[in-house]
Amino acid sequence: MWQELEPDQTQDVTVDGYTVKTYSFGAGDEVLLCLNGGPGLPCDYLREAHSCLGGEGYRVVAFDQLGTGSSDRPDDTSLWTISRYVEEVETVRLALGLGKVHLLGHSWGGWLGIDYALTYPDALKSLILEDTVADMPHLAEELNRLRCALGSETVAMMQRHEAEGTMEHPEYQAAITILTYRHVCRLSTRPxxxxxxxxxxxxxxxxxxxxxxxxxxxxNLKDWNRIPDLPRIEVPVLIVTGQHDELTPACAMKMKLALKDAELHVFPNSSHMPFYEEPDAYYPVLLDFLKRNRS
Structure with a gap:
């Protein structure tokens, strides 16, 4: 279902004195605001996967987060905090006059979406957490489990390069390539x-x-954990993940158990990108959830 579309509107928004580029598709009061992963990625991959919903009666909005894509790229590491990005999301929402939104966060965008939902609960109609987590220490345990599947010798090699700071070594990068194929995008050709x-x-x-x-x-997010705070989220939540996701189904289940009103869908043939890996299964799940939570 995904397709590459020209935005109906682009608009620059000033955030902290910098320019952030936004993209809108479709029109109407039902707004799907998309927060892409990374951090540091332009929004292309998530924008193009969801711009098609503009033809389903939704206004779809995405933006290049500060430091990415067509937005300004300041050289200031103090800007790279989740709390500053939360305020960036709110600035974009207000500047574009979006009102209450369906907030979709993928990967890092899900961490950002959780903190946004806890900070600005009245801004949301629903929350969609895709291929994401709410407990970074738990994720570290799960990632170690995925790494161990490469075998003890490979894990020892990776740990040595990490300790010595030689992670650009070809053998270390080869291990990362295998893990990326298994757990980030299992398609033979990247969209x-x-x-x-x-x-x-x-x-x-x-x-x-x-x-x-x-x-x-x-x-700076290695100790981030919002599981104790998730019961404060009152809006309906859809959680989606892939069976082979780097941000594993166990992480997704931990979020579901902590939320008041959440449903979880696991796509059996996907890793971290079900909207590209299993589009025929993904879009009906998303559209059904959005339809049930229209206002």
Missing amino acids: APISRSVDDWNKAPYETMQGPNEFLYIG
Whole structure:
């Protein structure tokens, strides 16, 4: 169902004195505001996967987070915090006059979406948490389990390179490549929007907040845990994940058990990108949830 569409509207929004680029598709009062993963990725991959919902009666809005894509890219590591990004989301929502939104956060965008929902609960109609987590220490345990599937010798090699700071070594990168195929995108050919986002990745926010790669979390979010706070979220929540996701079904289940009103859907043939890996299964689940929570 996904397709590449020209936005019906682009608008620059000033955030902290910098320019953030926004993209809108479709029209109406039912707004799907998309927060993409990364950190540091342009929004292309998530925008193109959901712009098609503009033809389903929704206004779909995405934006290049500060430091990414067509937005300004300041060289200031103090900007790369989840609390500042929460305020950025609110600034965009108010500047575009979006009113109450259905907030969709994918991966890092899900962490951001959770903190936004806890900070601005009255801004939401529903919350969609895709391929994400609410407990980073638990995720670290799950990522270690996925790494162990490569075998003890490979894990020992990875740990040595991590300790010595030689993670650009070809053998370490080969292990990351295998893990990425297994747990990030299992398609033999990457869809063009994913490639565009990855090829334009600003690693400064990523390394500051997360770490050097998808399987080693040592940034300023390494201790982030919102499981105790999730019961405060009152709006309906849809959680989706892939059976092979790097942010595992166990992480998704932990969120579901902590939320008051949540449903969980696991896509059996997906890893981290079900909207590209299993589109025929993904879109009906999302559209059904949105339809049931229209106001």
